[in-house]
Amino acid sequence: VERRHTLRIRYAEVLLTVNDHDRRKALKMTQQQLAERVGQERSYIARIEEGESDVRLSGLLSIAEALGLTLSFSPTTELATAVSYDM
Structure with missing residues (x-):
């Protein structure tokens, strides 16, 4: 079973993920x-691991x-639900 390793850092409307x-x-x-x-x-x-530091890209x-x-x-949940695409 593959385990996804993530540390979530919110920046504006983007959720940047790494762990x-x-x-x-x-x-x-x-x-x-x-x-x-x-x-x-x-x-x-x-x-960084303690969540006490802002990290540059x-x-x-x-x-x-x-x-x-x-x-x-990936877009945050709020952004994903707020965006609609017209096709």
């Missing part, structure tokens, strides 16, 4: 090791790449 904590643990990687892979301090990873891309993940963008 580093569960994925990092599954890879038996420490915060320090992940931080080194993305060129940051361990505290940077800790703040470039940071998310680096983390996702280091964890072998991809980022996906």
Whole structure:
């Protein structure tokens, strides 16, 4: 069974999805090791995992790449129900 790893960060009307904590643990990687892979301090990873830090897209891309993940963008529920398409 494939498990989807997600950490949800709301930005405007887009829900940006990636998860580093569960994925990092599954890879038996420490915060320090992940931080080194993305060129940051361990505290940077800790703040992200604790939800205490705003993250730039470039940071998310680096983390996702280091964890072998991809980022996906999808409309929030509110946006999805508010948008209608005329065909």
